[in-house]
Amino acid sequence: MVSAEPFFDFTSVWSSMGILLKGFGLAMFCATAAIIIAIILGLIVALMRLSSVKAIKTFAFIYTQLFRGIPLYVLVIWVYFGLAIAVGINMPAIMAGVVTLGLLNSGYLAETFRSGITAIDRGQVEAGMALGLSKREVTRTIVLPQAFRIIIPPLGNQYVDAIKDTAILSIVGVPELMRETQQLADLHYRPFEFYTFAGFLYLLAVLTVSRGIAILEKKLSAHSAQTPVNTAS
Amino acid sequence: MKTNSYKIDWNVIDKYMPELLKGLSITLEISAVGMALALIFGLMMAVGRLSTNKFVSRISNAAVQLCRSIPLFVLLFWVYYGLSLKFNILLTEFQAGALALGITGGAYMAEVFRGGLLAVSVGQTEAGLAIGLNKGQVFRGVVLPQALRVVIPPTVNVYVGLLKGATIVSVIGVSDMIYVAQYVSLDTFTPFELYTVAGLIFVCLTLSISGFAYLLERRLGRSRAHG
Amino acid sequence: MNDNTSTTSTGSTFFLQLKDVSKSFGTHKVLDGITLDVAEGEVVAIIGPSGSGKSTLLRCINFIAAPDTGAVIFEGHTWKTFHSKINFLANKRYQKKLTTLRSDIGMVFQNFNVFPHMTAAQNVMLGLTKVRKMSKAEARKAAESALSQVGLSDKFDQYPEKLSGGQKQRVAIARALALKPKVMLFDEATSSLDPELVSGILEEIRRLAGTGMTMVIVTHEMNFAFQVAHRIVFMDQGKIVEIGTPEQIRNPIEARTKAFLSAILN
Numbered sequence: 001m002v003s004a005e006p007f008f009d010f011t012s013v014w015s016s017m018g019i020l021l022k023g024f025g026l027a028m029f030c031a032t033a034a035i036i037i038a039i040i041l042g043l044i045v046a047l048m049r050l051s052s053v054k055a056i057k058t059f060a061f062i063y064t065q066l067f068r069g070i071p072l073y074v075l076v077i078w079v080y081f082g083l084a085i086a087v088g089i090n091m092p093a094i095m096a097g098v099v100t101l102g103l104l105n106s107g108y109l110a111e112t113f114r115s116g117i118t119a120i121d122r123g124q125v126e127a128g129m130a131l132g133l134s135k136r137e138v139t140r141t142i143v144l145p146q147a148f149r150i151i152i153p154p155l156g157n158q159y160v161d162a163i164k165d166t167a168i169l170s171i172v173g174v175p176e177l178m179r180e181t182q183q184l185a186d187l188h189y190r191p192f193e194f195y196t197f198a199g200f201l202y203l204l205a206v207l208t209v210s211r212g213i214a215i216l217e218k219k220l221s222a223h224s225a226q227t228p229v230n231t232a233s
Numbered sequence: 234m235k236t237n238s239y240k241i242d243w244n245v246i247d248k249y250m251p252e253l254l255k256g257l258s259i260t261l262e263i264s265a266v267g268m269a270l271a272l273i274f275g276l277m278m279a280v281g282r283l284s285t286n287k288f289v290s291r292i293s294n295a296a297v298q299l300c301r302s303i304p305l306f307v308l309l310f311w312v313y314y315g316l317s318l319k320f321n322i323l324l325t326e327f328q329a330g331a332l333a334l335g336i337t338g339g340a341y342m343a344e345v346f347r348g349g350l351l352a353v354s355v356g357q358t359e360a361g362l363a364i365g366l367n368k369g370q371v372f373r374g375v376v377l378p379q380a381l382r383v384v385i386p387p388t389v390n391v392y393v394g395l396l397k398g399a400t401i402v403s404v405i406g407v408s409d410m411i412y413v414a415q416y417v418s419l420d421t422f423t424p425f426e427l428y429t430v431a432g433l434i435f436v437c438l439t440l441s442i443s444g445f446a447y448l449l450e451r452r453l454g455r456s457r458a459h460g
Numbered sequence: 461m462n463d464n465t466s467t468t469s470t471g472s473t474f475f476l477q478l479k480d481v482s483k484s485f486g487t488h489k490v491l492d493g494i495t496l497d498v499a500e501g502e503v504v505a506i507i508g509p510s511g512s513g514k515s516t517l518l519r520c521i522n523f524i525a526a527p528d529t530g531a532v533i534f535e536g537h538t539w540k541t542f543h544s545k546i547n548f549l550a551n552k553r554y555q556k557k558l559t560t561l562r563s564d565i566g567m568v569f570q571n572f573n574v575f576p577h578m579t580a581a582q583n584v585m586l587g588l589t590k591v592r593k594m595s596k597a598e599a600r601k602a603a604e605s606a607l608s609q610v611g612l613s614d615k616f617d618q619y620p621e622k623l624s625g626g627q628k629q630r631v632a633i634a635r636a637l638a639l640k641p642k643v644m645l646f647d648e649a650t651s652s653l654d655p656e657l658v659s660g661i662l663e664e665i666r667r668l669a670g671t672g673m674t675m676v677i678v679t680h681e682m683n684f685a686f687q688v689a690h691r692i693v694f695m696d697q698g699k700i701v702e703i704g705t706p707e708q709i710r711n712p713i714e715a716r717t718k719a720f721l722s723a724i725l726n
Binding site: 191 | 239241299304306307308311318398425429436443
């Protein structure tokens with residue numbers, strides 16, 4: 001190393017701020033889009049697992065087990081390169097990344113949703129039925145609002161994991177924070193500074209989301225006797 | 234991309250299975266070393282968090298939060314390229330990978346250990362002290378055995394997480410199963426087959442370990458209920 | 461309170477009738493051919509050892525638990541379990557029709573089952589807006605009056621978390637009564653309450669009996685049952701063992717009834 005240079009030199013990091021923040025924005029976009037897909041798919045799969053039809057139940061079970069077992073890194077390569085080569089499904093990298101991340105998270109969320117729904121006391125459903133509410137009204141006004149509260153903390157954790165996982169999408173060329181950081185670190189030959197700064201941005205995102213979830217949880221649990229006050233620190 | 238010309242050929246799997254399995258053994262190795270580090274880091278941070286010394290518990294808390302928040306992928310590059318260049322700490326790819334896995338896993342293990350220690354009621358400690366054991370004896374003889382039961386199932390789950398995480402170490406050049414799949418397909422141009430098989434092997438592995446954890450949890454839960 | 465020993469206090473036709481109702485959970489037969497008539501304005505108390513099927517019987521009246529076989533006849537309308545394996549729409553229609561039966565039958569549960577995510581007033585308003593199709597303002601007024609009647613005029617906007625067990629049960633009673641049901645079912649309404657709160661809730665039920673409400677009460681409070689009910693039903697192992705006026709049941713014919721009562725009263 002050239003001795004005239006300062007040991008820590010973040011000037012190249014500051015000058016690349018625009019690119020880095022853009023990459024950061026894209027990472028957040030990917031995580032958010034993936035979580036939205038995962039919520040929708042997860043809810044469907046969770047309801048399928050609670051179905052009384054055996055075939056539907058089994059399918060949903062295999063779905064959750066499969067996507068909880070596959071590493072993201074393997075699946076995203078498989079989706080992006082594998083599918084393109086073997087069956088000609090050619091997706092843009094961002095789309096492949098978001099879809100993969102969404103699928104994997106949906107496996108976890110399906111389990112979260114299922115346990116949230118089954119945690120609602122049977123008596124709550126009976127009370128709703130006894131009032132003359134229809135099945136759908138019971139689900140909408142009694143079961144889901146209560147399940148929602150139970151689900152918030154694990155859902156928040158899942159979102160945090162998704163944000164961290166976006167770094168892996170760099171592997172298929174999604175120009176998110178990690179990809180940009182890698183290229184800039186090579187270009188400026190300052191890996192320590194660049195990776196440290198990237199780590200700082202991820203930390204910031206994770207802390208912000210965790211804080212938001214904790215506040216939301218507190219707000220919701222203020223009314224509910226059934227929600228344990230148990231925030232992940 | 235000429236998609237039509239690609240013919241799926243599973244024969245390549247037969248041919249390269251020994252290489253894939255050798256890669257798998259490296260994956261298992263690096264995840265095992267990572268896990269060992271995670272146990273050490275995790276225990277240190279957990280004990281630190283429960284310390285009555287405010288300074289120690291704050292630092293440990295911050296360390297857990299930090300390690301949990303930074304993606305493994307970023308840690309890997311930070312350790313391998315960042316640390317080694319900046320401080321001249323020359324780590325092999327394998328060492329860097331294991332260290333990154335250990336840091337990430339350590340944060341999760343800290344939570345697991347803390348939960349385990351807190352799960353043992355104060356009354357147990359009091360009962361131990363009451364029969365004349367000293368603090369160390371109470372910890373080793375009373376608290377630890379009970380805490381271990383609570384801790385084992387989630388520990389297996391952390392390991393599954395590390396095993397899945399370990400698939401990315403090929404990006405810094407560790408010759409694990411994914412790495413094998415990559416370089417073999419450069420030769421044979423059969424990435425679809427190789428990644429499919431690698432993925433399936435991983436699914437089987439993680440699911441069987443998770444299944445084992447589930448059974449263990451039920452067994453330990455039952456024996457605890459009887460105890 | 462009860463000096464009326466006739467089995468049918470008002471009306472000549474049976475108001476609510478159970479005909480040969482049976483239900484099993486798996487291989488366990490919980491209800492085994494139950495037939496019971498309840499006249500309008502009558503108070504029927506069901507007693508019996510735990511696991512005798514009392515609670516399931518109540519749930520079969522409003523089809524919260526659908527009977528496997530048998531029928532419930534209410535105000536001249538016969539209700540039977542309907543389930544088509546192929547006609548999905550018919551099932552839906554039938555479920556929808558059941559809601560009209562349920563809205564005419566109020567139910568109060570052992571574990572209160574107030575909705576924890578709603579205030580006391582919102583608990584009461586839910587049925588009024590969704591089932592009775594009232595406007596929010598109307599429902600609010602009706603809810604306030606229902607809550608005031610059970611002595612909760614200062615708790616309209618409290619969440620259940622802040623209420624005692626007795627107050628929660630009052631909310632549940634108000635929630636059921638606000639819909640102006642024709643029958644009330646009480647499923648061990650005081651069993652989850654702290655001892656000092658029991659009498660207050662029993663007092664509410666007694667007051668309701670005084671208004672001529674038709675009621676079916678499952679209870680472990682024997683003295684209360686004998687005071688309030690016009691007729692008492694003793695159940696054991698899914699069957700009705702003996703039915704009679706409190707006087708008749710006090711001197712039972714059946715050995716099982718005798719054994720149960722002597723065990724309870726000593």
